[in-house]
Amino acid sequence: MWLYLATLVTLFYLVRWYRERQLVSYLPDKYVLITGCDTGFGNLLARKLDTRGLRVLAACLTEKGAEQLRGQTSDRLETVILDVTKPESVAAAAQWVKECVGDRGLWGLVNNAGITIFSIPNEWQTKEDFATVLDVNLLGLIDVTLNLLPLVRKARGRVVNLSSVAGRLSTFGGGYCISKFGVEAFSDSLRRELSYFGVKVSIIEPGFFKTEMLSKERFLKTLQEFWDRATPEVKKIYGEKFLASNVKRVEKLEQRCTKDLSLVTNCMEHALTARYPRTRYSEAWDAKLLYLPMSYLPSLLVDAVISWGSPRPAKAL
Ligand SMILES: NC(=O)c1ccc[n+]([C@@H]2O[C@H](COP(=O)([O-])OP(=O)(O)OC[C@H]3O[C@@H](n4cnc5c(N)ncnc54)[C@H](OP(=O)(O)O)[C@@H]3O)[C@@H](O)[C@H]2O)c1
Numbered sequence: 001m002w003l004y005l006a007t008l009v010t011l012f013y014l015v016r017w018y019r020e021r022q023l024v025s026y027l028p029d030k031y032v033l034i035t036g037c038d039t040g041f042g043n044l045l046a047r048k049l050d051t052r053g054l055r056v057l058a059a060c061l062t063e064k065g066a067e068q069l070r071g072q073t074s075d076r077l078e079t080v081i082l083d084v085t086k087p088e089s090v091a092a093a094a095q096w097v098k099e100c101v102g103d104r105g106l107w108g109l110v111n112n113a114g115i116t117i118f119s120i121p122n123e124w125q126t127k128e129d130f131a132t133v134l135d136v137n138l139l140g141l142i143d144v145t146l147n148l149l150p151l152v153r154k155a156r157g158r159v160v161n162l163s164s165v166a167g168r169l170s171t172f173g174g175g176y177c178i179s180k181f182g183v184e185a186f187s188d189s190l191r192r193e194l195s196y197f198g199v200k201v202s203i204i205e206p207g208f209f210k211t212e213m214l215s216k217e218r219f220l221k222t223l224q225e226f227w228d229r230a231t232p233e234v235k236k237i238y239g240e241k242f243l244a245s246n247v248k249r250v251e252k253l254e255q256r257c258t259k260d261l262s263l264v265t266n267c268m269e270h271a272l273t274a275r276y277p278r279t280r281y282s283e284a285w286d287a288k289l290l291y292l293p294m295s296y297l298p299s300l301l302v303d304a305v306i307s308w309g310s311p312r313p314a315k316a317l
Contacts, residue, residue, distance in 0.1 A: 022275040028053040030155075031101045032272060033093075035084055035144060036113030038065025040211035041162065045110065045265045049272070050077045054108075057097055061113070084113050084140025094147035105154030108272045111141040111183075112162045117226075118219050118253075119246050122173035123234055124226045133175030138182040145190070156198035160271045161187045163203050165282065165291035171306055191279065202271035202278060206264045207286035210257040219250045239314025246311055258284045 024030075032049055036042040037058035043065075046058040050073045058073075059082035060066040066079035078100065082093040097106060114137045117129060145159060152159060166172075167180030184203060191201035208214060227235070227243050267281035282292055294302055 019276045020270070020274055020278075023273050024275055027273060028055070029104065030107035030157075031055045031057055031097075031104065032108035032110065033057040033059060033097055033106060033148065034108075034110040034112055035059045035082060035140075036061065037069055037079070038062055040112075040213060041206075041209075041261055041264050041268065042110070042112040043069060044261050045112070045268050046077065047073055048262075048265055048269060050074055052269075052273075054272075055100075057100060059093060059113075082113075082144075084144055085135045087143060090140075090143050090147050093144075094151075097148060098151060101151060101155075103154075105157065106148055106151035107155045107157040108160065109145065109148050109152050109158070110160045110162075110268060110272070111144060112268075113137075113140060114162060114179075114213065116176045116213055117174045117222055118176070118214070119172055119249055120174055120223060120226050121238070124230050124238075125174055130175040130178070134179050134182070137176070137179035138186070141183060142186060145186075149194075152199055153194070153197045157200075158272050158277065159187075159190065159194070159199065159201045160268055161201070161203050163187070163205050165205055165207050165287045165295075167203075167205060169291050169295040169302070171291075200271075200277050203280045204264060204267050204271070205280060205282040205287060205292070207282070207284040207291060208253065208257045209261055209264060209284070210254065210259050211261065214253065214257055216250060216254045219253070220247060223247065223250060237313055237315045242311050242313050249311065256286070258286070 032054055034042050034046050034056065037046045038060045042058075046056050046069060050056045053076075056073070056077045058066070058069055058077060058079045060069065060079055061081070061083060063081060066081060070077065070079055080093050080096050081089070083089045115133060117125070117133060141161065161183050163183040164180045166177040167184040170177035170181070187201050187203045194201060212218075223243070223246060230238075263283045267283050271277040271281065282288060294305065
């Protein structure tokens with residue numbers, strides 16, 4: 001019985017390994033648009049795809065980011081300025097992409113741009129704070145996708161959406177986890193709808209990685225700003241000790257972050273270049289061994305584990 005089981009499992013992995021090694025052909029003819037290429041995963045992916053000979057259309061938020069990227073890549077890579085929260089910027093970028101790709105269509109759309117507000121309780125935030133994050137991570141992603149879908153369909157290409165383990169398990173307050181749950185939901189429905197046209201949709205679910213988005217300095221500054229503007233009631237309920245514990249938590253986060261960003265960009269590359277891309281990719285150890293298994297546990301257990309590792313408000317019962 002155990003032998004049959006072991007043989008079946010081995011066969012499954014062998015077939016999967018064989019399927020996943022097969023690449024699509026004519027990579028140098030394929031155009032890929034990546035959003036948020038100034039830094040982090042988007043920047044590294046743009047450089048890697050450029051080295052592999054694909055035609056990279058790198059969308060950056062700032063001219064400085066675009067200039068730096070152009071300085072590190074070949075003449076094939078082209079840049080465009082794109083703020084995913086601004087409909088006119090998205091429409092202009094889509095028109096530019098249309099002119100670049102011509103009749104070939106767009107092979108790959110990588111929705112990577114994102115922001116976060118970390119470790120700040122819901123009660124300290126306003127509707128606008130939630131909206132700011134949702135606007136970039138979810139509504140911006142949807143707007144870019146809707147504008148570029150005709151071109152992706154033309155190429156029977158790929159959509160690769162950056163979600164997170166926070167899209168499977170909500171571990172902190174604010175708009176980030178909500179936005180990533182939204183990315184998961186949007187990507188799932190999109191995958192089914194686009195399967196009729198030969199377009200494949202993949203979701204990338206990284207754990208915690210050391211990029212600009214998770215910079216300690218940025219988080220500590222935001223934490224202090226939110227505390228400073230909190231109402232007297234919130235300050236009394238949570239207390240200075242809670243703030244101090246949260247500062248420690250943010251400081252520790254940097255040590256927990258995985259430094260090798262290529263673990264994530266390899267998944268993005270696979271989703272764009274493999275004949276049979278996966279629906280979901282989650283490669284780092286924290287995602288595989290901690291967050292994803294936890295997301296399947298009963299809420300009672302998950303709540304206990306998360307509360308155990310979180311600071312307690314001063315007036316907690
Ligand atoms: N790092 C992690 O641990 C982690 C984990 C899970 C998921 N992710 C996801 O991975 C993606 C990339 O993040 P990252 O970690 O590589 O962080 P990052 O280095 O901060 O990259 C995010 C990029 O998005 C750009 N951006 C921000 N607002 C934008 C807007 N309105 N329009 C267009 N671009 C905008 C940023 O530009 P500026 O640099 O000019 O601000 C930056 O280039 C995000 O979707 C994030 O949620 C990251």
